[in-house]
Amino acid sequence: MARIYKTRTWHDELSPSMDEMEFLALEAYAHLPEDFRKLTGEIVIQIAEFPTDEIMDDLSLETPFDLLGLFEGRGIAERWNPQTGEG
Incomplete structure (x- = not known):
């Protein structure tokens, strides 16, 4: 490490x-x-060197240096809570 x-x-x-x-x-x-x-x-x-324009807009970032990491997806706690239409 x-x-x-x-x-x-x-x-x-x-x-x-x-x-x-x-x-x-x-x-x-x-x-x-x-x-x-x-x-x-x-x-x-x-x-990635910098976030995409879409991510910049979604997160209301002022500069690309404002983001050091990003998790996208469902967290562990959400995996066992089905959303509408899910089994």
Whole structure:
């Protein structure tokens, strides 16, 4: 899992690439407890530089930097509460 090195200076470092961000996300997910990961089902982790215009509008974001992460879908608590028309 990603570690924060408190003694390391970061002023000369570049931000991670998209591939590195994806690796970090997948690595963090892999280190979650197995019981938790089982509850996530077939989760999709997508990495994007910035939110789409639609997401910007939906969330009333002022700048694309206002969003650091986004979950879309039904949460675990909602999975067992059928919506209208669902079995």
